Amino acid sequence: MFISEKAPAKINLTLDALYKRADGYHELEMVMTSVDLADRIDLLSIPSSAILLESSSGLVPQDEKNLAYMAANLLRKKMGIRRGVAIRIDKKVPVAAGLAGGSSDAAATLRGLNRLWGLGLSLRELAEIGSEIGSDVPYCVYGNTALAKGRGERLQVLPTPPACWVVLAKPTQGVSTADVFGALKVDKVKRRPKTSQMIDALYRQDYGAITRLMGNVLEPITMHMEPDVRKLKEKMYQFGADGVLMSGSGPTVFALVDRESRAKRMVNSLKGFCPQVFAVRMLGNLNKTKQNVIVQA
Ligand code: C5P
Numbered sequence: 001m002f003i004s005e006k007a008p009a010k011i012n013l014t015l016d017a018l019y020k021r022a023d024g025y026h027e028l029e030m031v032m033t034s035v036d037l038a039d040r041i042d043l044l045s046i047p048s049s050a051i052l053l054e055s056s057s058g059l060v061p062q063d064e065k066n067l068a069y070m071a072a073n074l075l076r077k078k079m080g081i082r083r084g085v086a087i088r089i090d091k092k093v094p095v096a097a098g099l100a101g102g103s104s105d106a107a108a109t110l111r112g113l114n115r116l117w118g119l120g121l122s123l124r125e126l127a128e129i130g131s132e133i134g135s136d137v138p139y140c141v142y143g144n145t146a147l148a149k150g151r152g153e154r155l156q157v158l159p160t161p162p163a164c165w166v167v168l169a170k171p172t173q174g175v176s177t178a179d180v181f182g183a184l185k186v187d188k189v190k191r192r193p194k195t196s197q198m199i200d201a202l203y204r205q206d207y208g209a210i211t212r213l214m215g216n217v218l219e220p221i222t223m224h225m226e227p228d229v230r231k232l233k234e235k236m237y238q239f240g241a242d243g244v245l246m247s248g249s250g251p252t253v254f255a256l257v258d259r260e261s262r263a264k265r266m267v268n269s270l271k272g273f274c275p276q277v278f279a280v281r282m283l284g285n286l287n288k289t290k291q292n293v294i295v296q297a
Pocket of ligand 1: 151
């Protein structure tokens with residue numbers, strides 16, 4: 001049997017770190033949404049009990065260090081499964097980019113294996129298992145638009161932003177999420193995103209307010225490590241972006257643009273400055289999840 005799952009990239013409309021917890025993680029508040037740029041995860045039943053993994057990109061581990069492999073292994077252990085699987089990752093989302101590419105691969109592997117092995121687990125149960133793999137995995141199990149709190153595992157489903165285009169630009173150098181959080185001093189943060197106002201703007205479907213309220217406390221830190229982040233931000237505004245922000249711990253910078261023609265022109269203008277540039281649509285509510293449901297993984 002063979003199953004295919006999409007693993008979309010996410011962007012942060014907001015990212016706030018409230019304080020550093022005793023376990024070393026930061027207590028976060030983030031509004032995240034998915035965009036139409038996705039890896040494809042193919043899962044194939046095999047006669048042996050092995051987990052085999054290959055990826056179209058040499059930039060991700062092809063062994064047990066890959067988050068998709070870890071997800072399959074953990075699910076097997078938790079559910080007492082002996083069957084093996086061949087995992088193939090067709091990689092389209094930039095790596096070490098702040099777009100949750102690896103977490104989304106892990107989440108898609110959990111969703112796909114739940115079907116392949118007929119486990120009948122709910123998204124909530126898959127998200128709970130996923131939280132042991134990485135902080136963004138629970139969100140990626142659900143996708144769509146959500147407020148994530150805690151380490152990232154406490155989720156509240158939000159309305160999807162109004163239809164628009166997202167231009168993504170990833171500087172050559174990736175950054176380590178742990179390094180960026182490691183350099184963050186929460187008590188020294190100068191500007192924080194107004195998360196509750198962003199949530200109101202999503203409920204009102206107020207595109208202008210959404211573009212104005214975007215904010216990420218990690219942006220100044222990654223900008224310091226990777227000066228291309230600032231340069232790309234300036235260029236995107238210069239080329240007509242409605243709003244620009246770094247996603248996650250970066251270094252990918254995204255622009256929201258209301259029209260396709262403008263998004264395509266921005267991509268052409270940015271190509272000279274940045275090797276990886278995409279214009280994609282904001283993703284609509286794919287899973288038709290009930291609005292405003294609190295989902296605690
Ligand atoms: O959970 P994950 O392995 O994706 O996190 C990567 C790193 O990001 C962690 O080791 C930690 O340094 C940092 N992090 C954090 N607070 C969070 C999530 C991640 O400090 N809520």
